Amino acid sequence: MGQDDTCSWDDAKRExxxxxxxxxFVDLAEIFDGRFAVTRQDARFGxxxxxxxxxxxxxxxxxxxxxxxxxxxxxxISARPASREEREVYHAKKxxx
Numbered sequence: 300m301g302q303d304d305t306c307s308w309d310d311a312k313r314e315x316x317x318x319x320x321x322x323x324f325v326d327l328a329e330i331f332d333g334r335f336a337v338t339r340q341d342a343r344f345g346x347x348x349x350x351x352x353x354x355x356x357x358x359x360x361x362x363x364x365x366x367x368x369x370x371x372x373x374x375x376i377s378a379r380p381a382s383r384e385e386r387e388v389y390h391a392k393k394x395x396x
Contacts (some may be wrong), residue, residue: 306366308375316392322357324380327364330341330355331373341365354381354389361386 301308305328313324330336337353346367353364361381366373381389 302372303328305372306375307372312376315333315380320377322362324375324378325375327357327375327378328363330357330362330364337389350361350376354385356389361389378387 301313301324303308303325304394306324315338317323330353334355336353338353341350341352346370348367350365350367353366354361355364356362362378363381363385364378365376367376368374
C-alpha cells in the first residue's frame with residue numbers, strides 16, 4: 300500500500316491505472332489542495348464505504364478522480380480524463396451556472 304501525507308492507494312491499482320489512463324496516484328495529492336472541484340458521492344452500488352467522484356483541473360486538463368475517505372486520507376481508486384459531459388458539468392459549476 301502506497302501513501303503520502305494526503306492520499307493512500309493500492310500499489311497494484313496504481314500500476315493498473317497508470318497503464319490504462321496515464322495518471323499516477325503519486326502525483327494526485329495536489330488536487331486535494333483546496334482548488335475548485337466538483338465532488339459527488341457515488342451511490343450506484345453498495346461499496347461498503349462512501350465513495351466519491353471528483354472533477355478537478357490537473358495540469359490543464361479536467362480529470363475524474365474516484366476516492367474514498369480512509370484513515371484521514373483520500374484513498375485513491377481511479378483517475379482518468381473527464382468525459383465531455385463531465386467537463387461540461389465542471390465548467391458550468393465553476394462559472395456558477
